[in-house]
Amino acid sequence: MKIVVIGGTGLIGSKTVAILRRGGQQVVAASPKSGVNTVTGEGLKEAVAGAQVVIDLSNAPSFDPQVVSEFFETSGRNLVAAEVAAGVRHHVMLSIVGTDRVPGQDYFRAKLAQEKLIEASGIPYTIIRSTQFLEFLGGIADANTDGSIVRLPPGLLQPIAADDVAAFVAELAFINPRNGIVEIAGPEQAEFNEIVARYLKGVGDPRKVMKDPEARYFGGRLEEKSLVPWGEARLGRINLEEWLRRLQKAA
Template identity: 50%
Template sequence: FFRTSTANLLKAEAEAGVTHHVALSVVGTDRLQESGYFRAKQAQEELIKASGVPYSIVHATQFFEFMKGLADISTEGDTVLLAPVKIQPIHSDDVAAAVGRAAVGAPANGVVEVAGPDVFQLDELLRKALASKNDPRTVVTDPKAPYSGAQLQETTLLPGPDAHIAETRFADWVAQQP
């Protein structure tokens, strides 16, 4: 999907004379190549870089809104298995703002990272997220638990030191949820 859709889009851009391709991807994509999804995202990024069209790739950390989905793909029975690694999630509105800044700015011809302001341990964050929704599943810490099919190191999901840090805090976002 990513290869075909990106190739089609790049072809149309070249024909239309587009001068700045902006794509959204994921922090850690290059470090998560055990996962089919992240291999596909890496292939997408490589096509963009090789296209000759000036570009900006925005790497975002995991969205607050995807916490339940992350728990769902990590669930066996009534147990959510998660590695005790660091994560710095972000609100989707802050990601949209970062993509907007990239789109109106000069092409980076590289990757720009964006992350939320708070660093959590993944298993602890999911405990909080599930509790906030009265989800009865039990989160179990398992250092070997995969993330979308890939094994994690402690900092795999964290951005680099030059990342733009957004303002919305997870606790504030949770407090605003119905």
């Protein structure tokens, strides 16, 4: 089976490609580095030709609201056109838990528009909504740092390891298209500030964490359960402590 992984050299993409290749699949790791650009269309038709499954793990090059919106709209339309022409039988898209419930979050709004584009494409699809990655906790802390204090909005977090995300993506690519949404999350749910505080302690970062009702999540206002699954979700196996142990071992 030929599988094309858009964003195949990124954090999740490289792990997904490795899993699929170990399973003996014919995998194209498509990215601008490999001459495939979903925004300009360069190399896209050739990469998708003969593919049964396309997995879209692409990411915008910037968090600027206009750049994000234009990236996902243009990339999505070009990808859909190439897939329709190639007769692709399953489109798998990685999205985010909470795309439809974080007002003021431009990245989430753009991902939701991307979801709607895929839903309307006529291509059989599976949308995988994932909670935040454990690998992003440091960036979240940095974005909310005020001096030596990390100010975080109230609410719950259920972060998932990139290894678990890739495993779910690879698995769902072989299941019949859901023509709907599958949510995935980490094995542990806790207060946002508690998770980040444990992460900082685990990596030896002296910053203190404070819950601040006025803090925003990259511009978005959070409710208690904005970033966690509301219903049934598939849970990963790697919790924060195990992930930190692996991180320290790798270092």
